[in-house]
Amino acid sequence: MSLWVDQYRPRALDDLHYHQGLSTCLKALAASGDFPHMLFYGPSGAGKKTRITCTLRQLFGPGVEKLKIDQRVFLTPSRRKVEVNLVQSNFHIEITPSEAGSYDRVVIQELLKEIAQTQQVDLNAKQRFKVVIINEADSLSRDAQAALRRTMEKYMSNMRIILCANSTSRLIAPIKSRCLLMRVAAPSREEMQSVMQYVSKRAGFDLPPEAGDKIIDDSGGNLRKAILVLEALKMQSPDLSGPLAIAKPDWETYCHKVADMIISEQSPARVMEVRQKLYELLSHCIPPTVILKTIAERVVDRVDEAIKTDIMHWAAIYEVRMRIGSKKIYHLEAWVVKVMSIYKHFFYDMDMSSFD
Numbered sequence: 217m218s219l220w221v222d223q224y225r226p227r228a229l230d231d232l233h234y235h236q237g238l239s240t241c242l243k244a245l246a247a248s249g250d251f252p253h254m255l256f257y258g259p260s261g262a263g264k265k266t267r268i269t270c271t272l273r274q275l276f277g278p279g280v281e282k283l284k285i286d287q288r289v290f291l292t293p294s295r296r297k298v299e300v301n302l303v304q305s306n307f308h309i310e311i312t313p314s315e316a317g318s319y320d321r322v323v324i325q326e327l328l329k330e331i332a333q334t335q336q337v338d339l340n341a342k343q344r345f346k347v348v349i350i351n352e353a354d355s356l357s358r359d360a361q362a363a364l365r366r367t368m369e370k371y372m373s374n375m376r377i378i379l380c381a382n383s384t385s386r387l388i389a390p391i392k393s394r395c396l397l398m399r400v401a402a403p404s405r406e407e408m409q410s411v412m413q414y415v416s417k418r419a420g421f422d423l424p425p426e427a428g429d430k431i432i433d434d435s436g437g438n439l440r441k442a443i444l445v446l447e448a449l450k451m452q453s454p455d456l457s458g459p460l461a462i463a464k465p466d467w468e469t470y471c472h473k474v475a476d477m478i479i480s481e482q483s484p485a486r487v488m489e490v491r492q493k494l495y496e497l498l499s500h501c502i503p504p505t506v507i508l509k510t511i512a513e514r515v516v517d518r519v520d521e522a523i524k525t526d527i528m529h530w531a532a533i534y535e536v537r538m539r540i541g542s543k544k545i546y547h548l549e550a551w552v553v554k555v556m557s558i559y560k561h562f563f564y565d566m567d568m569s570s571f572d
């Protein structure tokens with residue numbers, strides 16, 4: 217039994233429900249015999265992955281759906297072992313180099329070289345090249361990006377790269393200029409509604425449009441989230457009528473709690489309590505940037521207009537520091553202290569001005 221998001225995921229370019237223009241373009245490229253390196257970018261759950269797999273199917277036929285998962289060990293120059301998962305078919309290979317943390321360059325360099333130097337073994341293959349999909353390309357380190365750039369130039373004859381990212385801003389210009397950029401925007405409300413109606417039909421029930429609207433309100437343009445919530449709600453109350461209670465994920469509630477703690481007291485003791493909670497979140501593998509963003513948004517929701525921009529400004533600064541540095545907790549905590557100080561000063565200044 218698979219989840220609806222997988223079970224009803226469109227498998228061919230012709231079956232995609234929205235962004236028809238993109239599908240037409242991808243079909244033409246696949247048929248052209250001159251397939252470029254590509255960069256798919258857009259927000260989470262907009263449908264990048266779905267479009268990439270449909271494109272592969274268009275290029276190679278249903279054989280690309282026969283997947284196997286391997287684990288590969290790479291040796292770093294300091295002889296440390298890093299493990300990375302590979303998902304592959306006879307025609308393509310998919311990697312998430314960020315699994316290797318700061319050793320992502322080793323993974324990119326070794327793996328791409330190896331693939332580029334092996335010829336396509338399947339004589340019936342429709343294309344002479346293999347495709348390498350690189351997930352979370354926007355978290356590649358500078359070194360890894362430089363290595364990627366060199367391989368892109370050198371091994372174009374039997375390899376194509378497809379990068380998948382949320383935004384293009386952290387990718388170096390020479391990579392962007394070697395790829396065809398495909399922007400996959402979040403679907404509109406109507407598009408989401410029609411996909412959910414379709415999924416419901418396939419699952420054998422009618423979705424009341426109001427229930428669909430409620431789910432869309434909560435999804436923030438993330439279609440995967442919407443379909444997951446739809447399935448969960450259908451389990452809870454099979455007729456989907458009446459008020460729907462969409463549960464927030466635990467980590468989100470937890471982040472909100474941290475935000476409330478920051479606002480309700482500003483003291484060294486409170487900083488220590490917040491630190492505990494931050495460790496807890498990090499140990500459950502919630503990405504530090506997501507933690508920072510979620511807490512910041514909640515804080516900003518609850519404070520005076522006058523200090524909102526300041527708080528976001530510092531969140532942005534600490535996010536950058538966090539990406540560069542290695543100990544995430546330091547930067548998260550430094551930001552918390554900064555916010556407490558901004559908040560406290562704001563009230564102090566107000567009190568003083570009442571004496572004027």
Ligand SMILES: Nc1ncnc2c1ncn2[C@@H]1O[C@H](COP(=O)(O)OP(=O)(O)OP(=O)(O)O)[C@@H](O)[C@H]1O
Pocket residue numbers: 220221222224225226231232233234258259260261262263264265266267411439440443
């Ligand atoms: N055109 C479409 N028609 C119908 N359903 C779609 C379409 N595109 C995407 N979906 C559904 O939306 C879900 C999310 O899409 P997908 O996993 O491709 O997003 P993504 O952009 O790669 O997200 P992330 O960046 O978080 O990995 C899929 O599981 C699929 O069921």
